[in-house]
Structures are given as structure tokens and as C-alpha cells.
Amino acid sequence: MSTKTADKGARNLLRVFLGVWGGLTLFYLFLAWRALSWDPIFFIKNDDSERSRVSLADLEFEGESETIAPFKSAIEHGRGLYLRSGCALCHGVDGRGGVHSENYAKDTIPNLDNMVDKLSIWDREDAEKVIGLLAANQSLDQIEELDLPDAMIIVPKYTVTRDVIEKGGKPGKKDLQGPPPLNMQAWRDVLTRRDVNNILAYLLSVYQWEEE
């Protein structure tokens, strides 16, 4: 084999090598550009369903009012505590209830999505005012002049509810000789007063008001 032929062979080999290497580099650069510039909205096609848009959505309060919006973080805190501390185990996700407790007088553990009713708050505006106070960790019984029309009823009911959370409660038995139903434990060693107020603010916020 002559030197000339060998040189030509080497040059061709180098060309092939550079071609492959260049191609791979370009492909890699394309992938890198696509990954860096990728945006969900850009890749959702017109024939994709609305469900594709979940990738665009962020955690938002649906239908939140302007009054509640400033307290979002405290309500979120309450919601997180409600879910992760274990309240949802018995009282249901979002306070929807429906959990059966053996030998419990009422059969089903109380739902809490009607906290507004439990505290005898009849007006949406009043509920939002109470949510604001609780989200700011202002215990209703500590406020000297509470600007609510039914404060005389709301405050004692709030105190009783808070006490049940903090001190626990013994649910009534259906059959007195039967096994004890699931217990409402005392949460004062686990949750602070702020935590309890934030949970109550969250529970008040989940109430479904009828459209006027």
C-alpha cells in the first residue's frame, strides 16, 4: 500500500469521525435547547384536551374572595395541619366527614365542613371577618369588642370548639357495654393556639355558601 493511499484512508476516517462527532454534538445541542426552552403552553396542541392544562395550573384557592385572599398563607397553614396532623383521618378530607366509628352514638364521626354552622355564623361577610381574625391568630374570646352581630353566640361556640381540639373529648357510646369509640385526642401538646386558630380559619373557608 502506498503512502498516498494510506493518507487518503486516514483523511476519510477523520472525516467520518468528525461527521459523527459533529452530528452528535448538534443533536445534543438541539436536545439541550429544547429542554431549556421547553414550556408547557408551547407543547400543548390545539387538539389536546383541557386536561393538558393542568401542567400550567398552580395551587390556587378556587373561588376565593378578595377578603380571604390576604390570609391565604395562614389558611394554607391550617389546611396543611388539618391534613398532616391526622384530623382528616377521622373528620374526612376537607372536613367532609363520613368516617364510621364503631359503637359511636352517632355512628359517623362529625364532618367539619359546616364549621360555619357549628359556630352559628349565618352571614358570609361575618364568616370572612372571623376567618381574618383567626388567620391573624386573634382568638375571638380575647377580643374586647368583637364587631359581629352574633358575637354573644359565636364567641362561646368558638371557645367550646377550640377546647375540644385542645383538650380532646370523649365520644358517647351507642352500647354502654360495648368497646369505646374512636377518641378525640387532646391536641394541645401537638398544636399551638395559632395552629388551632389557623385550622379553624381553614375549616370556615371550606364552607360552600349558596349563591345569592
Next chain:
Amino acid sequence: MSKKWIIVVLTLIVVILGGGLLVLNARDNGVRQPVAFPHNKHVAIGMSCSSCHTGAREGERAGIPLTKTCALCHIPERSSPTTPPELAQYLKSEEEIPWKQLYRIKRHAYFSHRRHVKLGNLECSACHGDVESKNTPLSRPFFTTAGQKMMDSCVACHRKEKVTTDCLSCHR
């Protein structure tokens, strides 16, 4: 050693290894859970998945409840609800139950439970199957091709629901 013996020895090794792996697979002990958790009993009293798997609606990962979560209802000294001895042991020692993770999302993929459950309104059973009726804890066989099946079912569901199948919507 003659060629014949080498073939015999190699065949024996393959048969023993293969048989052993088949037995392991048949016994379903790829992943076994430390406590015999019956999903069906918990669902039957009205508990929802996300009250224990608290991240299912809120986060990327569904999560596993802590021992203290079980302790809210299960008190070993009480007859109701009954506390299995292996759970009682963890409750007494206040140790976390070493639950084994069954579903693993590869590092090159992104999966958000919140997007599927809360925003997409998917039932847990759409991906996890009929867990609600199981009276034994979930386990995983020694050999599984679930990884590929999972990807196939993801794509099939995205196509069915006309949700984007762009690679980068899941693979980051």
C-alpha cells in the same frame, strides 16, 4: 474436565439459579411490607386515600403515613379497633414502620400526584388498581416489568384523554 462435564455443570447452575429465582418470584417476596395493612378495612369505615397518603391531592408524592398517624386510632390496649401485634410493637417503641416503597419514578421522569388527582380528577385506582379491596398489604414480585407497563399505561391514558404526550412534559 471433559467438555461433557462442563456442559452438565453449566446446565445445573442455570437450572438451579433459574429455579431459585422462579421460587422467589412465586412467593411474591420481591418487596414485602413489615405490617399486614388491610386497605379494605380502612376504606370500609369511610376513610379516603388522601387522609393517610396526604400528598396525593396536594403534592408530588402521595406519601406514607407516620407511625403516630396510626397511633391516633390504634391503641394496643384497646380492643377496638384491633391492633395487630406487629403494629403494636412499632407503636410501643415509637419507631417508624419501615414501609417498602413499591412505586418508583425514575429520576429522568417527573410525576405529580396533585396534577393527576386534584387537577385532573383521576381516581387513585386509575393507576394503582383496586387497592381499596385488598386485605393484604401491597407487594411486588421479584421480577417485574411494571416499569415499562407503567410508561405504556401513562401514554395510553394520555392519548385516551387527549392530554399532551410531548416527551418533555414528563421527561425532564
